Amino acid sequence: MVEKRRHVLLVLLCVLMGTGPVLSAGQRALPFLLIVPGARAAALGEAFTGVARGPEAVSFNPAGLAGETRKQISLQHTFFIDGILYDNLIYLHPHTSGTWAAQAGFLSVKGLKKTVADPTVADGFAERGDISTNDMMAAAFYSRNLTPRVSAGAGAKFARESLHDATVTAAAFDLGILYRDGNLPLDVGVSVQNLGATDTPRTLRAGFSVRKSKTPSFSWVPEDSMAAVDVSRPLYDGDPVAGAGIEIPFSGKRVTARAGYRYPLAGQHLGHAMSVPGGFALGFGLDFSGWNADYSASSFGELGLAHRLSFSIGIGS
DSSP states (O other): OHHHHHHHHHHHHHHHTTSOSOOSTTSOSOGGGGOOOOHHHHHTTTOOTTTOOSGGGGGTOGGGGGGOOSEEEEEEEEEOGGGOEEEEEEEEEEETTEEEEEEEEEEEEEEEEEEEEOTTSTTSEEEEEEEEEEEEEEEEEEEEESSSSEEEEEEEEEEEEEETTEEEEEEEEEEEEEEEOSSSSEEEEEEEEEEOSSSOOOEEEEEEEEEOOSOSTTTTSOTTOEEEEEEEEESSSOOOEEEEEEEEEETTTTEEEEEEEEEETTOOOOOOTTSOOTTEEEEEEEEETTEEEEEEEEEOGGGOEEEEEEEEEEEOO
16 A cells, blocks of 8 residues: 555655646656755745756756856755655856756655556456666756846757656756846846757746845845846646745854745646645755755655755865
8 A cells, every 4th residue: 555655655745746647648748857856946936947046047047057157066865755766966167168967856755566467366356576767967067147137048858758668868958048237136036947849848947136224225235135026927727826035044044934935827726625735835044164964854745744954165266
């Protein structure tokens, strides 16, 4: 029963992300490309297209990489429900001509049971051995400033998804643009993800973020506090999702508290009187000289919580 439940949870998670894991006609392949691996973005309700800072920019808007000035390595680990694990490694390399980034991701689900038709048993089906699903992705990104306020970025990725004896592979591309206002603490971003010849989960994202600057207004709000709003929509049969989040720094910006919420505009929710309503997220970050760590917990309602851990370290000056 545990194995069956894990299989059902995997399917439900993919449905929540707007697609299904099956590779048959009429459905989208490679749904794991929609999973957000970073803890900071997850804690902000996945409202990150208009933030796009640090290694997590590759998962939302590659244009944000142009603002990076230091080499970084980021390790990101996601604990989904019932042992579904997703790991990512990201490397940033700023250069005089722009910023390059490389990403590798691996998702695994173990302990699934293969179910086959069997007329000799009461319900007509029997379990025959264990199967597993393993998904992987490798990607490269490039971003540069077009003007002092506008940057653009692009990425190319190769992804592979397997379930028992079924496998699908595909190439996909991301494009993004980011506007950082020089007079107002406002950033606006737009990106399109997973463009490909096959049925990849193509997604359009748009968002903005507002940061508290050094002004006398709202003096009770800590400096560099931020609020962000995003809307994403599948470029196929799917419903849009809105997300919003806030983060507030404390202790000289070494500790940051975050909270966010994702709202499916079609009105589909997972929740229960005895569970945290689906869509809510909380998290925090620790930022010290040369390194930072982030944690988030995102609710899937009755299914439980997804936990994410991220650790990034700067290299060189």
